Amino acid sequence: MSVVTSRHGRVLVIRIDREEKRNAINAAVTAGLDEAMNTLEDDPQLWCGILTGGPRVFSAGADLASGPGEPTERGGIAGLIHRQRTKPLIAAVEGLALGGGVELVLCADLVVAARTARFGLPEVKRGLMPDFGGSFRITRVLPRNVANEMLATGDNITAERAERFGLVNVLTEPGGALDGALALADRVIANAPLAVRAALDVARHETAGDESASWAHSDAAHARLLESADVAEGIAAFFDRRPPDWSGR
Numbered sequence: 001m002s003v004v005t006s007r008h009g010r011v012l013v014i015r016i017d018r019e020e021k022r023n024a025i026n027a028a029v030t031a032g033l034d035e036a037m038n039t040l041e042d043d044p045q046l047w048c049g050i051l052t053g054g055p056r057v058f059s060a061g062a063d064l065a066s067g068p069g070e071p072t073e074r075g076g077i078a079g080l081i082h083r084q085r086t087k088p089l090i091a092a093v094e095g096l097a098l099g100g101g102v103e104l105v106l107c108a109d110l111v112v113a114a115r116t117a118r119f120g121l122p123e124v125k126r127g128l129m130p131d132f133g134g135s136f137r138i139t140r141v142l143p144r145n146v147a148n149e150m151l152a153t154g155d156n157i158t159a160e161r162a163e164r165f166g167l168v169n170v171l172t173e174p175g176g177a178l179d180g181a182l183a184l185a186d187r188v189i190a191n192a193p194l195a196v197r198a199a200l201d202v203a204r205h206e207t208a209g210d211e212s213a214s215w216a217h218s219d220a221a222h223a224r225l226l227e228s229a230d231v232a233e234g235i236a237a238f239f240d241r242r243p244p245d246w247s248g249r
Contacts, residue, residue, distance in 0.1 A: 003032025022060035027069025034072040034079025052092040061099025092181035103132035120156035127234030
């Protein structure tokens with residue numbers, strides 16, 4: 001299985017388990033995340049979810065070889081990106097969260113990260129752009145110039161820097177992100193569940209509002225890039241393990 005779950009009282013831990021492929025999001029991961037998120041939403045005994053990956057990689061993003069699979073009915077891209085949630089979700093990040101991995105993190109309400117974690121949107125290094133909502137969602141959680149730096153350079157930022165600018169709530173020592181997330185979840189579920197959901201619902205609406213125009217803009221820009229020669233070159237260079245030769249076409 002590419003996604004495994006475990007219950008810790010009222011908390012559901014959802015773990016991407018495709019370490020050999022850096023937890024890249026393919027059709028199986030999408031289906032697994034969708035099923036797990038449906039369980040979290042539908043089971044009245046579950047009050048909080050934690051999304052995590054492996055000890056070295058949270059997720060390296062969409063699988064460039066096979067793609068992320070078809071969007072799901074309730075969750076959309078990767079089973080999560082378009083999901084309308086009511087229950088709180090915490091991301092617990094060890095190692096690398098890149099591309100679609102960061103975009104999964106941006107779906108969470110709270111983030112716990114090991115000090116050795118790294119966050120990056122490297123799509124421009126492949127001739128692409130973040131197309132799981134990252135291009136506009138990253139600007140909501142980071143200062144404009146920091147978000148623009150990530151988008152334009154494709155370089156990673158450290159967990160310490162991410163915490164300083166508000167993307168990360170809690171820093172832990174390496175290997176401690178899940179335990180830190182469980183401790184944070186305990187603080188959340190100690191409160192009235194309906195009140196927590198209502199408060200977060202209002203907060204999400206205030207932060208995101210109606211994303212229809214943002215998605216239309218993002219999808220159109222991504223579609224134009226997919227027709228460019230640079231996309232083919234960027235992906236070929238990635239698999240050939242060589243620097244790309246950009247043409248600007």
